[in-house]
Amino acid sequence: MTADGRLSWRAVRDRIHARILSGHYAPGDRLPRDADIADTLGCARSTVQRAMQDLSDSGIVERRRKGGTRVRPDPVTRATFEIPVTRREVEAKGGRYGYQLIRRALEETPRTIAATLEIGAPERMLRVEALHLSDGRPFMLEDRWISTATAPEILDVDLSVESANEWLVVNRPYSRCDVRFSAEAAGEREAELLGCAPGSALFVIDRTTWIGTRPITTVKAATAPGYELLTRTPGDQGAM
Amino acid sequence: MTADGRLSWRAVRDRIHARILSGHYAPGDRLPRDADIADTLGCARSTVQRAMQDLSDSGIVERRRKGGTRVRPDPVTRATFEIPVTRREVEAKGGRYGYQLIRRALEETPRTIAATLEIGAPERMLRVEALHLSDGRPFMLEDRWISTATAPEILDVDLSVESANEWLVVNRPYSRCDVRFSAEAAGEREAELLGCAPGSALFVIDRTTWIGTRPITTVKAATAPGYELLTRTPGDQGAM
DNA sequence: ATTCATATTATGTAGCTACTTATTTTGTCA
DNA sequence: TGACAAAATAAGTAGCTACATAATATGAAT
Numbered sequence: 001m002t003a004d005g006r007l008s009w010r011a012v013r014d015r016i017h018a019r020i021l022s023g024h025y026a027p028g029d030r031l032p033r034d035a036d037i038a039d040t041l042g043c044a045r046s047t048v049q050r051a052m053q054d055l056s057d058s059g060i061v062e063r064r065r066k067g068g069t070r071v072r073p074d075p076v077t078r079a080t081f082e083i084p085v086t087r088r089e090v091e092a093k094g095g096r097y098g099y100q101l102i103r104r105a106l107e108e109t110p111r112t113i114a115a116t117l118e119i120g121a122p123e124r125m126l127r128v129e130a131l132h133l134s135d136g137r138p139f140m141l142e143d144r145w146i147s148t149a150t151a152p153e154i155l156d157v158d159l160s161v162e163s164a165n166e167w168l169v170v171n172r173p174y175s176r177c178d179v180r181f182s183a184e185a186a187g188e189r190e191a192e193l194l195g196c197a198p199g200s201a202l203f204v205i206d207r208t209t210w211i212g213t214r215p216i217t218t219v220k221a222a223t224a225p226g227y228e229l230l231t232r233t234p235g236d237q238g239a240m
Numbered sequence: 241m242t243a244d245g246r247l248s249w250r251a252v253r254d255r256i257h258a259r260i261l262s263g264h265y266a267p268g269d270r271l272p273r274d275a276d277i278a279d280t281l282g283c284a285r286s287t288v289q290r291a292m293q294d295l296s297d298s299g300i301v302e303r304r305r306k307g308g309t310r311v312r313p314d315p316v317t318r319a320t321f322e323i324p325v326t327r328r329e330v331e332a333k334g335g336r337y338g339y340q341l342i343r344r345a346l347e348e349t350p351r352t353i354a355a356t357l358e359i360g361a362p363e364r365m366l367r368v369e370a371l372h373l374s375d376g377r378p379f380m381l382e383d384r385w386i387s388t389a390t391a392p393e394i395l396d397v398d399l400s401v402e403s404a405n406e407w408l409v410v411n412r413p414y415s416r417c418d419v420r421f422s423a424e425a426a427g428e429r430e431a432e433l434l435g436c437a438p439g440s441a442l443f444v445i446d447r448t449t450w451i452g453t454r455p456i457t458t459v460k461a462a463t464a465p466g467y468e469l470l471t472r473t474p475g476d477q478g479a480m
Numbered sequence: 481a482t483t484c485a486t487a488t489t490a491t492g493t494a495g496c497t498a499c500t501t502a503t504t505t506t507g508t509c510a
Numbered sequence: 511t512g513a514c515a516a517a518a519t520a521a522g523t524a525g526c527t528a529c530a531t532a533a534t535a536t537g538a539a540t
Contacts, residue, residue, distance in 0.1 A: 007524095008523070008524080009523080009524080017415070020413060021413050021414075021415055021451060027410055027413075033489085033490055033491085034490075034491070035490080043524080043525085044524065044525045044526070045491095045525090045526095046524075046525065046526080047523090047524065047525075049491080049492080049493095050523090050524095052491085053492095059322070063490090063491065063492090064490085064491075064532080064533070065489085065490060065491045065492070065531065065532040065533055065534095066488085066489050066490050066491075066531095066532060066533040066534050066535090067489095067490075067491085067532090067533065067534075068489090068490060068491080069490090069491085074324065074325060074328060074409075075325075075409050075410075075413060076322045076323060076324045076325075077322070077323040077324075077417055077419065077447065078320060078321070078322050078323075079320070079321050079323065079417070079419040080318060080319070080320045080321075081318070081319050081320075081321070081421075082299070082316045082317070082318050082319075083316060083317040083318075083319065084314065084316045084317075085314060085315075085316075088314060169315050170267055170315075173260060173261050173267075173315060174261075175257070175261055177317055177319070177471075178470070178471055179317065179319040179470070179471045180468055180469065180470050180471075181321075181421055181443070181468065181469045182443055182467070182468040182469070183423035183424070183441040183442055183443035183444070183463075183465075183467070184423070184441050185439075185440065185441040199425075199439055200425065200441075201423040201424050201425040201440075201441035201442065202423055202441065203421070203422055203423040204423075207317065211261060225423075227422065227423070228420055228421065228422040229420065229421045229422070230418070230419070230420050231417075231418055231419045231420075247494095248493070248494080249493075249494080273519085273520055273521085274520075274521070275520080283494080283495085284494065284495045284496070285495090285496095285521095286494075286495065286496080287493090287494065287495075289521080289522080289523095290493090290494095292521085293522095303520090303521065303522090304502080304503075304520085304521075305501065305502040305503060305504095305519085305520060305521045305522070306501095306502060306503040306504055306505090306518085306519050306520050306521075307502090307503065307504075307519095307520075307521085308519090308520060308521080309520090309521085481540100482539105482540085483538105483539090483540080484537105484538090484539090484540100485536105485537095485538085485539100486535100486536080486537085486538095487534105487535080487536070487537095488533100488534080488535070488536085489532100489533085489534080489535090490531105490532095490533090490534100491530100491531085491532085491533100492529100492530075492531070492532095493528100493529085493530070493531095494527100494528085494529085494530095495526100495527085495528085495529105496525100496526080496527080496528105497524105497525085497526080498523105498524090498525085498526105499522100499523085499524085499525105500521100500522075500523070500524100501520105501521085501522075501523095502519100502520095502521085502522095503518100503519085503520090503521100504517105504518085504519080504520100505516100505517080505518070505519090506515100506516085506517070506518085507514105507515090507516080507517090508513105508514090508515080508516090509512105509513090509514085509515095510511100510512090510513085510514100
């Protein structure tokens with residue numbers, strides 16, 4: 001609601017959302033056209049448009065030209081997660097950040113890694129294994145491949161001091177990022193490095209980034225037992 | 241780009257994004273004001289505004305009134321996941337969906353559950369344990385609490401036929417949803433129901449929903465070994 | 481009845497103006 | 511110098527118009 005009593009687009013959005021939540025509009029139902037809603041509520045169509053766009057982005061309604069707007073018949077839970085640089089993540093959780101380089105080598109990528117990076121043939125890349133620590137205890141173990149074609153400067157970085165994670169995030173912003181979450185049992189080596197029992201359930205984050213179509217890096221990050229990931233609480237959402 | 245040669249807001253966004261990716265604007269740098277960019281590119285300020293809003297939503301830039309726009313100094317990976325109704329998820333993966341009700345009882349919530357649901361004191365709620373199957377094999381085991389205060393009709397639903405998941409999604413849209421991902425070792429009971437070895441690493445999704453401030457349901461869904469969650473590939477993203 | 485061109489319709493996009501609001505900068509006064 | 515008020519600034523919002531685009535509906539011709 002604005003100062004002069006007119007409805008803001010958020011107010012319009014919340015109003016429509018409320019009608020959906022209350023069952024006035026059920027999943028699959030068609031909503032009135034933007035222009036009619038605008039008339040009813042006494043605001044401009046552009047305001048309704050913005051409200052509807054937001055509801056559409058949130059997965060609550062579907063919009064199609066000429067077809068109009070309807071309540072999504074198969075609601076989905078849309079969750080957004082923010083994965084910060086590991087150092088920040090540790091610090092945000094109140095820990096003192098530590099870092100150890102375990103291995104650094106130039107190797108030919110296995111076929112699976114080449115496929116993940118969407119390159120035709122295996123390539124020689126920089127492989128880095130490192131451990132992130134929180135208050136001196138293992139927090140996350142990363143096994144990373146970095147394309148030396150896309151980021152040659154990484155070869156001159158002293159990775160025993162600065163983590164590849166941190167360097168890349170600042171120096172190689174990506175245009176595309178694929179993320180995969182899974183659970184995996186700790187192997188012998190992982191268990192030892194993460195300081196847990198072999199077979200422990202680990203939360204694993206696989207991430208691959210590209211700039212344009214050129215691969216930058218792919219990393220498998222195995223987190224120490226107990227790790228969990230929460231949805232970022234949206235600033236607005238939660239209408240009604 | 242529009243038909244008449246003017247820049248669309250997506251084109252403007254991609255252009256600015258490209259300049260960030262190329263390092264022309266580095267993390268922390270301040271960008272020109274919207275009006276200046278509009279002049280430079282020969283488009284309206286509202287177009288730049290829309291482009292900037294999108295970059296801001298994507299976590300690429302930060303905007304503050306008077307402060308202007310700057311490239312986010314601590315880039316975060318922002319990943320969005322869509323969690324559909326379990327039946328649809330199974331079907332989307334090419335499986336034949338099956339469902340089994342394991343337990344249905346009215347119970348007092350433990351304190352931990354009451355806390356998760358953000359209610360002051362424990363309450364009597366409907367507890368449902370059910371197994372979702374894909375091609376006859378266990379896919380996901382859910383342990384759910386449903387507020388009979390918020391959704392009393394659930395008591396009349398034949399949960400041996402229709403899953404609570406499905407009923408709630410259609411009949412109790414939520415205004416807020418918290419999601420938590422974690423990895424957990426399968427216990428005796430879980431292992432038996434999911435048909436895996438005890439101690440197997442399971443991917444666990446905890447979800448709690450509210451309508452306004454009233455709790456609807458909280459569910460712990462343990463997925464069979466091998467489950468993984470991928471980012472939904474955004475329709476637009478991937479500029480440059 | 482089927483096909484295909486045409487009209488209609490509802491959303492999408494761009495531009496303009498005017499005003500609001502949060503925040504920083506500046507400048508004055510104690 | 512420090513505190514506080516006033517001015518300036520840059521993004522945020524709302525409304526208007528005009529036109530683009532995609533999808534559907536209609537109707538004519540075969």
